[in-house]
Amino acid sequence: MKSGESDSSQIQLLGELRKGDVKAFEAIFETYRDKIYAFSYKILKSRDLADELTINVFSKIWEKRASIQPNLAFQSYLFRIAKNQIINLVNKASLDSKLQDQLIVSSQYxxxxxxxxxxxxxxxxxxxxxxxxxxxxxxxxxxxxxxxxxxxxxxxxxxxxxxxxxxxxxxxxxxxxxxxxxxxxxxxxxxxxxxxxxxxx
Incomplete structure (x- = not known):
């Protein structure tokens, strides 16, 4: 599939997602799940936390589906949500000793x-x-x-x-x-x- 066709297909999917189409959401999830997981794991160095964060990101997408703008850069939007989730997680870890034990942050990233x-x-x-x-x-x-x-x-x-x-x-x-x-x-x-x-x- 050519890039233009791919972009058009995603815009259509996002349009359906805005309307609450579950199948469109599942398609978006399958497309971006691995990217969000890899990004999260690269920072958190924890499979469990990366899994949890990935789920949280797509939960946010579903909750905010009506505000999604299909013509804007959706992947950038996803990664902004992921970054905010990581910040929230680190903030939580500063007050939670058990979470601190889980959370490994590599400054090399x-x-x-x-x-x-x-x-x-x-x-x-x-x-x-x-x-x-x-x-x-x-x-x-x-x-x-x-x-x-x-x-x-x-x-x-x-x-x-x-x-x-x-x-x-x-x-x-x-x-x-x-x-x-x-x-x-x-x-x-x-x-x-x-x-x-x-x-x-």
Whole structure:
């Protein structure tokens, strides 16, 4: 099938989906399910979470079917929903220790394209500004935890302070980064990925 014919066929399917046609929804699901799953798994590194997120994405599509614009880029729309679902998941994980155990976030993902490299570097610059405003000891604790991956005990030994002091520094540093996060919602996912690494393991 030629590209024009394929586009025309999808526009027709989306038009039927808007009307609540279940078969049209199933066809759209079969077309994009693997792409959304692969995208989710690449970030989350969890088959169960990627499955759950994929289901949630298409549930949203069904719920919002009446607002779908068949002539607009549907795949981009799908991936925006997936990104928002991932952000929601990471936000939830920041408050749910069990979900934190499931969620594995690979920062290498953000270096896979020129655009992602720019976003990642933009994040680093922003985080650096926040860190540089922190007291020296707090900054050291945060860097040892997030840049070198040391445990609370290892950081305490390295700096000659107690484990509770390490926890206190990280708690305050995390709060300061969260304040920044609220000012830059488009960087929510990137910032939360780092904040999750600051939790005790």
């Amino acid at each position: 953000y270096r896979n394209s020129t655009e992602e490299e720019v976003i990642y570097n933009d994040y680093l610059s922003l985080a650096e500004q926040v860190l540089n405003k922190m007291p020296k000891q707090r900054r050291k604790v945060f860097r040892l935890r997030n840049e070198q991956g040391l445990t609370y005990e290892e950081i305490a030994t390295e700096l000659g302070i107690s484990k509770n002091t390490v926890k206190s520094h990280l708690k305050v540093a995390t709060a300061e980064l969260r304040k920044t996060l609220n000012m830059y919602p488009e960087k929510t996912f990137l910032l939360l990925c780092v904040l999750l690494r600051s939790t005790d393991i």
